[in-house]
Amino acid sequence: MREDGPAALDWVADYLERVRELPVLARVAPGEARTSLPAQPPECGVPFAEVLQDLEEKLLPGVTHWQSPRFFAYFANTGSEPAILAEMLAAGLDQVGILWRTSPALQELEDVTTTWLAELLGLPPGWHGQLEQGASQATLAALAAARESRPGFVLASEQAHSSVDRACKLLGLELRKIPVDGEFRLRPDALDLDGASAVVATVGTTSTTSVDPVAEIAEACSRAGVWLHVDAAYAGCAVVCPELRWAFDGIEGADSLVVNPHKWLLVTQGCSAFWTRRPEALRAAFSVVPEYLRTTDEVVSHSEYGVELGRGFRALKLWTVLRCYGREGLQEVIRRGIRLAELFEAWVRDEPGWELCAPRPFSVVCFRLEGSDEENQALLARVNASGKVFLSGTTLDGRFVLRLAVGNARTEEEDVRLAWDVLREEARC
Amino acid sequence: MREDGPAALDWVADYLERVRELPVLARVAPGEARTSLPAQPPECGVPFAEVLQDLEEKLLPGVTHWQSPRFFAYFANTGSEPAILAEMLAAGLDQVGILWRTSPALQELEDVTTTWLAELLGLPPGWHGQLEQGASQATLAALAAARESRPGFVLASEQAHSSVDRACKLLGLELRKIPVDGEFRLRPDALDLDGASAVVATVGTTSTTSVDPVAEIAEACSRAGVWLHVDAAYAGCAVVCPELRWAFDGIEGADSLVVNPHKWLLVTQGCSAFWTRRPEALRAAFSVVPEYLRTTDEVVSHSEYGVELGRGFRALKLWTVLRCYGREGLQEVIRRGIRLAELFEAWVRDEPGWELCAPRPFSVVCFRLEGSDEENQALLARVNASGKVFLSGTTLDGRFVLRLAVGNARTEEEDVRLAWDVLREEARC
Numbered sequence: 001m002r003e004d005g006p007a008a009l010d011w012v013a014d015y016l017e018r019v020r021e022l023p024v025l026a027r028v029a030p031g032e033a034r035t036s037l038p039a040q041p042p043e044c045g046v047p048f049a050e051v052l053q054d055l056e057e058k059l060l061p062g063v064t065h066w067q068s069p070r071f072f073a074y075f076a077n078t079g080s081e082p083a084i085l086a087e088m089l090a091a092g093l094d095q096v097g098i099l100w101r102t103s104p105a106l107q108e109l110e111d112v113t114t115t116w117l118a119e120l121l122g123l124p125p126g127w128h129g130q131l132e133q134g135a136s137q138a139t140l141a142a143l144a145a146a147r148e149s150r151p152g153f154v155l156a157s158e159q160a161h162s163s164v165d166r167a168c169k170l171l172g173l174e175l176r177k178i179p180v181d182g183e184f185r186l187r188p189d190a191l192d193l194d195g196a197s198a199v200v201a202t203v204g205t206t207s208t209t210s211v212d213p214v215a216e217i218a219e220a221c222s223r224a225g226v227w228l229h230v231d232a233a234y235a236g237c238a239v240v241c242p243e244l245r246w247a248f249d250g251i252e253g254a255d256s257l258v259v260n261p262h263k264w265l266l267v268t269q270g271c272s273a274f275w276t277r278r279p280e281a282l283r284a285a286f287s288v289v290p291e292y293l294r295t296t297d298e299v300v301s302h303s304e305y306g307v308e309l310g311r312g313f314r315a316l317k318l319w320t321v322l323r324c325y326g327r328e329g330l331q332e333v334i335r336r337g338i339r340l341a342e343l344f345e346a347w348v349r350d351e352p353g354w355e356l357c358a359p360r361p362f363s364v365v366c367f368r369l370e371g372s373d374e375e376n377q378a379l380l381a382r383v384n385a386s387g388k389v390f391l392s393g394t395t396l397d398g399r400f401v402l403r404l405a406v407g408n409a410r411t412e413e414e415d416v417r418l419a420w421d422v423l424r425e426e427a428r429c
Numbered sequence: 430m431r432e433d434g435p436a437a438l439d440w441v442a443d444y445l446e447r448v449r450e451l452p453v454l455a456r457v458a459p460g461e462a463r464t465s466l467p468a469q470p471p472e473c474g475v476p477f478a479e480v481l482q483d484l485e486e487k488l489l490p491g492v493t494h495w496q497s498p499r500f501f502a503y504f505a506n507t508g509s510e511p512a513i514l515a516e517m518l519a520a521g522l523d524q525v526g527i528l529w530r531t532s533p534a535l536q537e538l539e540d541v542t543t544t545w546l547a548e549l550l551g552l553p554p555g556w557h558g559q560l561e562q563g564a565s566q567a568t569l570a571a572l573a574a575a576r577e578s579r580p581g582f583v584l585a586s587e588q589a590h591s592s593v594d595r596a597c598k599l600l601g602l603e604l605r606k607i608p609v610d611g612e613f614r615l616r617p618d619a620l621d622l623d624g625a626s627a628v629v630a631t632v633g634t635t636s637t638t639s640v641d642p643v644a645e646i647a648e649a650c651s652r653a654g655v656w657l658h659v660d661a662a663y664a665g666c667a668v669v670c671p672e673l674r675w676a677f678d679g680i681e682g683a684d685s686l687v688v689n690p691h692k693w694l695l696v697t698q699g700c701s702a703f704w705t706r707r708p709e710a711l712r713a714a715f716s717v718v719p720e721y722l723r724t725t726d727e728v729v730s731h732s733e734y735g736v737e738l739g740r741g742f743r744a745l746k747l748w749t750v751l752r753c754y755g756r757e758g759l760q761e762v763i764r765r766g767i768r769l770a771e772l773f774e775a776w777v778r779d780e781p782g783w784e785l786c787a788p789r790p791f792s793v794v795c796f797r798l799e800g801s802d803e804e805n806q807a808l809l810a811r812v813n814a815s816g817k818v819f820l821s822g823t824t825l826d827g828r829f830v831l832r833l834a835v836g837n838a839r840t841e842e843e844d845v846r847l848a849w850d851v852l853r854e855e856a857r858c
Contacts, residue, residue, distance in 0.1 A: 001441060028727070045755040063534045084520040085437040085477065104455045134739055166736065171600075269741045
C-alpha cells in the first residue's frame with residue numbers, strides 16, 4: 001500500500017487531468033484488448049508497477065471514457081474524486097453485509113444515506129431504503145414483491161426501460177406496454193388495472209427523459225390495490241433541486257422507487273437507491289434464513305429484501321459524496337447540466353436543417369438532422385469515430401434520433417460547443 | 430485526489446496494520462452507528478478530511494473486521510493490497526459495461542481473466558465466462574437459463590446454499606431437496622430427474638464444505654437432458670492447487686459453474702466468476718435489446734447473459750490479483766489456509782471433551798463441545814463477545830455446531846492458536 005499506492009493514486013489523478021483529450025469512444029476493434037494480453041495466466045507474481053504499465057499501454061486504448069467531459073451518450077455520469085477515494089476506503093475495509101452483525105456500519109450507513117437522500121428528494125418520511133448495485137436489481141426486487149402481494153400482469157409505458165422487460169421475463173410475468181402521449185408520457189387513460197400486479201411509472205425515460213404522470217397513476221393504483229414502482233434512475237437525481245420537485249408529484253403514492261446516485265449524483269458505478277413503503281412485501285418475496293445464518297440479533301438484514309446475499313459497502317461512497325458536496329453542491333451540478341443542455345437545445349432550434357424531437361425536461365436533448373434515418377445514423381457514426389465527443393441514438397415514432405446527454409460534472413460550455421461544432425461539420429460531409 | 434488521496438491511502442495502510450488488534454465482531458448495539466450520525470443531510474460540502482475523521486470515530490466501531498486475521502466466521506476472505514488499489518483504479522475509470530462499445534476493455538478483460546482462471550482451475554477450454562457481483566446472481570442466471578431450456582423443478586441437496594432457494598422462489602420453480610450421505614454429500618441414488626429442469630451440485634457446502642459427487646451427478650444429468658449448475662463459490666478457489674483438483678472431478682459435464690474469487694482468492698468483495706458451456710441458453714433467458722442500445726457492433730455484450738445491465742469493472746481487480754500473485758502465490762495462500770485448519774482440527778481431535786462434527790476437505794473445521802446445544806451456543810456468544818476472534822455456527826444432524834473457517838491470507842498460526850485458547854478458556858467458564 002505504502003509503496004505502490006502513491007503511484008496508483010497519481011495514475012488516477014493524471015488520468016482525470018488528461019481524460020478530456022482522449023478519444024471518447026474506444027477505437028479498438030473487437031478482440032484487440034483481449035489479444036494484447038497473454039492467453040495463459042501468470043505462473044509467478046509480478047510487481048504492481050507492471051499492472052499499472054499494462055493498464056496504461058494495453059487496456060487504456062480499449063476504454064471508452066465515461067469520465068470524459070465530452071461523453072454525451074446514454075446517461076452520462078461522473079465518478080467524483082471523493083467517491084473514488086471512498087471506493088478505496090471501502091475496499092480496504094472489505095465489508096461483506098450478509099447479516100446486520102457482519103457489518104453494522106454498512107447496514108446502518110445504508111439507512112442513514114437513503115434517509116438523507118430521501119430528505120434531499122422530498123420523499124415522505126419513514127420509507128425503508130437500501131442500496132442496490134443497479135436499477136435492474138431494484139426493479140426486479142420491486143416486481144417480485146408486487147407479485148408476492150398480488151399475482152397478475154405488469155403495466156408500463158412503451159418508453160419504460162428494458163430492465164422492466166427483463167424482470168418480467170425472469171419472474172414469469174406478462175408485461176403489457178401502454179401507449180404514450182405526444183410527449184412520450186404514459187397515458188393514464190389507457191391503464192386497465194383489472195388483473196394487474198404492478199405498474200412501473202418512469203420519471204425520466206431513457207430515450208427522451210419524459211415524466212409519466214405519477215400522481216394520476218398512483219391514484220388509480222391505490223384505488224385498484226396495484227403496486228406502483230417508480231423508476232427514476234436518472235431523473236430522480238435532479239429532484240434535489242426544488243424547481244424540479246414537480247417530477248415527483250404524487251410520489252407519496254408509490255410503493256417503491258429507485259434513483260441511481262451513480263448516474264447524476266457524482267457516485268461511482270454501482271450505487272442505486274431503492275426505497276419502499278412496504279418492506280414486509282419485499283421480505284416475503286426474498287427472505288430465506290438458513291441455519292448457518294441464524295443469529296439472536298434483533299435487526300432484519302438488508303439482504304432479506306433483495307436478490308443479493310453479501311452486499312458491498314456502497315453506502316460509504318454515497319455518504320462521502322453527500323458529505324463532500326452537500327445539498328448545495330449537488331444542486332449546482334444538476335443546474336449546470338441542465339443549463340448546458342438548454343444551450344445546446346437552443347443552438348439546434350435556431351439552426352436550419354436540424355430539428356428537436358422531444359421536449360427536454362432535464363439534461364438530455366433529442367434531435368436530428370432533417371433527412372433520412374440512414375443519414376442520421378451515418379452522421380452519428382462519423383461523429384463518434386472522430387473521438388472528439390461521444391453521443392448515442394434512439395428511435396422515436398419510428399425515426400432514428402440523436403441524443404446528447406449532459407451528465408458529467410466536468411463538462412463545460414466549450415465541450416458542448418465542441419459537440420455541436422463536430423455535429424455540424426460532419427453533417428456537411 | 431492529490432491533496433486528500435495520500436491521507437486516504439495512509440488510513441487504509443494503517444488500518445491493515447492495526448486490524449489484528451481490533452475487536453473482530455463489532456460491539457455496537459443496533460442503531461448505535463446510525464444515531465452517531467446527523468439525522469439530516471448536510472447542506473454544504475465539507476473537506477474530505479472530515480469524512481476520514483468520522484469514518485475513524487463514528488463508523489469504525491460498527492465495523493466487523495473481515496480483514497482481521499482473526500476472522501474465522503462464515504467463509505473468511507481477504508481484500509489484498511493489489512485488489513484494494515485496483516478498486517481505486519477502477520473507480521477512477523468509472524466504466525459502465527452496458528454494451529461492448531461502452532467499455533471494450535472491461536468486457537474483454539472479463540474474457541481474459543475468466544479464461545485465465547479457468548486454466549488455473551483445470552476447466553475445459555472454450556466455456557463462456559464473465560464476472561458477476563456474487564454467486565447469488567450467477568446461480569439465478571444459471572437457473573433462469575435452465576428453465577428457458579426446459580421447464581421443471583430444481584434439485585439440490587439439503588446442504589445447498591440458500592441462494593438456490595431464493596433463486597427458485599424468484600423464478601417460480603419448485604425446489605426439491607435431496608438427502609445427503611453421512612459426510613453431507615448429495616446422494617446421487619436419491620436423484621429422480623424425471624421432470625427436472627436443473628440440478629445444483631455444491632463443491633464446498635456452506636456448513637461443512639462437503640463436495641457433492643459431481644461426476645456421477647453430471648452423468649445422470651447428461652442422460653436425462655437436465656441442466657447441471659455447480660456452486661463452487663468457496664471451494665472452487667482451492668482447485669488452483671493440483672492436489673485439490675479431485676473436487677472438480679466430472680466438472681466437464683457441468684452446464685454452468687460459479688467460483689468466487691472474492692472468497693478465497695484475495696479479491697475484494699463483489700467478484701464472482703461464472704462460466705457456462707451453453708451461453709445461448711443464458712442469452713435466450715435474458716437478452717432484451719431496446720432501441721436506445723442498438724449498435725452495429727458485432728459483439729454480444731455480457732449484459733445479455735444476466736440480470737445486470739450496467740456492469741462495473743470487476744475484471745480489473747481480478748486481473749491485478751492474478752498478475753500480482755500468479756498461480757504460485759494463490760496456491761500458497763490456499764495451502765497455508767488448509768494447513769492451519771488441519772492444525773486446529775488436530776488440536777480439537779486430541780482434546781478430551783471436544784468433538785469434530787464433519788470431515789474437513791478444505792479450511793473449515795466443524796466441531797463442538799461435548800454437551801448441549803445451549804452450552805455450545807452460549808460458548809460461541811462468549812467467544813465472539815471477547816472480541817479476540819469471530820467464529821460462526823451451524824446445525825448438523827439437528828445439533829448446533831461451531832465452525833472455524835480459515836480464509837484470511839494474513840492469518841498466522843498464532844491467530845488460530847488464539848482461537849483455540851479462547852474457546853477452551855470460555856468453555857471452562
